[in-house]
Amino acid sequence: MYDRVKYLLSHIFKNLDKLLFNEKCLGCKKSGFLLCNDCINNIPRPEHDLPEYIYALYEYRHPIIKKILTDAKYRKKWSGLKTFGPYLASSLLDIVSEYIELNNYTNILIIPVPISNKRFKNRGFNQAKIIAESIVENINKEDRAKYKLVDNIIKKVKDKTPQASIHSKKERLNSPKGTFEIINPDMLAGSLCIIIDDITTTGGTINEMRRMLLASGVQDAFGLTIAH
Numbered sequence: 001m002y003d004r005v006k007y008l009l010s011h012i013f014k015n016l017d018k019l020l021f022n023e024k025c026l027g028c029k030k031s032g033f034l035l036c037n038d039c040i041n042n043i044p045r046p047e048h049d050l051p052e053y054i055y056a057l058y059e060y061r062h063p064i065i066k067k068i069l070t071d072a073k074y075r076k077k078w079s080g081l082k083t084f085g086p087y088l089a090s091s092l093l094d095i096v097s098e099y100i101e102l103n104n105y106t107n108i109l110i111i112p113v114p115i116s117n118k119r120f121k122n123r124g125f126n127q128a129k130i131i132a133e134s135i136v137e138n139i140n141k142e143d144r145a146k147y148k149l150v151d152n153i154i155k156k157v158k159d160k161t162p163q164a165s166i167h168s169k170k171e172r173l174n175s176p177k178g179t180f181e182i183i184n185p186d187m188l189a190g191s192l193c194i195i196i197d198d199i200t201t202t203g204g205t206i207n208e209m210r211r212m213l214l215a216s217g218v219q220d221a222f223g224l225t226i227a228h
């Protein structure tokens with residue numbers, strides 16, 4: 001009885017903000033959700049023109065996706081990003097199970113795409129880390145122990161040059177050389193790394209991080225993002 005009351009109270013407190021501010025679904029305006037399951041499931045999947053090791057869940061041009069990503073980045077409204085946590089976690093587990101079937105890994109690391117110190121000072125947070133945290137929170141208890149979220153392995157040392165100046169797709173995919181630096185290679189040997197970001201446009205950032213991780217002893221690496 002006591003446990004049930006405790007559960008109900010914690011449930012009410014967790015959802016208090018939604019009740020108080022009468023949150024409405026961005027899609028269908030139903031109360032109590034920022035984005036309901038039906039509306040999430042109606043967002044189109046992106047076009048498949050990324051390398052096979054980069055997975056993106058939704059089409060970035062969809063207005064709801066655009067709103068959630070820009071609200072997070074520029075208005076610090078992260079609840080939208082967290083809405084995708086369960087969906088990203090379930091995709092991640094599916095993809096990892098395929099990798100595990102083929103190989104044994106010493107450990108599995110979840111690595112948010114880093115932002116530079118300069119950008120961190122301006123923005124105060126890294127949205128990729130917020131997404132990575134929400135993925136880990138949504139991995140079921142038995143599996144969670146196998147995953148380690150690490151944000152001290154690779155550092156962003158250079159902000160990118162405007163993409164508009166780079167024309168061909170191949171060039172864009174390879175553009176950010178010198179952008180990252182591995183700062184903590186010790187735990188990488190034999191691992192499987194999952195690189196997390198909010199959006200991938202050309203795949204260039206994830207491609208470059210993956211290249212560096214593989215060169216530092218990682219056995220395999222793939223990227224997972226909300227949008228493409």
Ligand SMILES: [Zn+2]
Pocket residue numbers: 025026027028029030035036037038039040
């Ligand atoms: Zn809805």
